[in-house]
Amino acid sequence: MNRENVILTELKGGGYRLTQARKAIIQVLCEARAPLGAPDIIVLMASIGTSVNKTTVYRELEFLKGQGLVAEVLVGDGLRRYELMPEGHHHHHLVCNECSAVECVEVESCVGEDVRQIDHIEKTSDFKVTDHSLKFFGLCARCRL
Numbered sequence: 535m536n537r538e539n540v541i542l543t544e545l546k547g548g549g550y551r552l553t554q555a556r557k558a559i560i561q562v563l564c565e566a567r568a569p570l571g572a573p574d575i576i577v578l579m580a581s582i583g584t585s586v587n588k589t590t591v592y593r594e595l596e597f598l599k600g601q602g603l604v605a606e607v608l609v610g611d612g613l614r615r616y617e618l619m620p621e622g623h624h625h626h627h628l629v630c631n632e633c634s635a636v637e638c639v640e641v642e643s644c645v646g647e648d649v650r651q652i653d654h655i656e657k658t659s660d661f662k663v664t665d666h667s668l669k670f671f672g673l674c675a676r677c678r679l
Contacts, residue, residue, distance in 0.1 A: 538564040555586045566578075568636050572595065576591055579591070603619055613634070
């Protein structure tokens with residue numbers, strides 16, 4: 535069963551409705567190679583035959599976030615981007631300083647995978663870590679030309 539069907543089955547099993555908008559957003563996010571802003575999601579939904587207003591898209595994204603299925607990606611440019619929660623692995627992002635393009639990238643090891651580092655951070659800062667995010671800023675291939 536593909537990721538999209540697994541998510542839809544999980545939602546249906548939880549007693550949630552599978553609206554056209556919800557199904558289309560999940561399809562778009564499953565096919566995406568990078569985090570998408572709501573305006574991009576709306577355009578891609580229209581390209582697969584589902585047109586909804588932006589309020590519905592934002593409401594559905596919040597719902598999916600609340601279900602732990604979607605993550606919000608903030609890179610400091612004021613735009614909220616969304617992606618499916620990573621399945622089975624943790625990843626980070628590359629952010630272009632010029633065009634604000636965002637790409638997913640996996641790193642060999644990071645703070646979140648080394649419990650000792652998190653323990654050290656918590657002990658030395660009196661801070662409880664619940665999540666983390668790592669972003670690499672630079673120039674994408676298009677902007678370097």
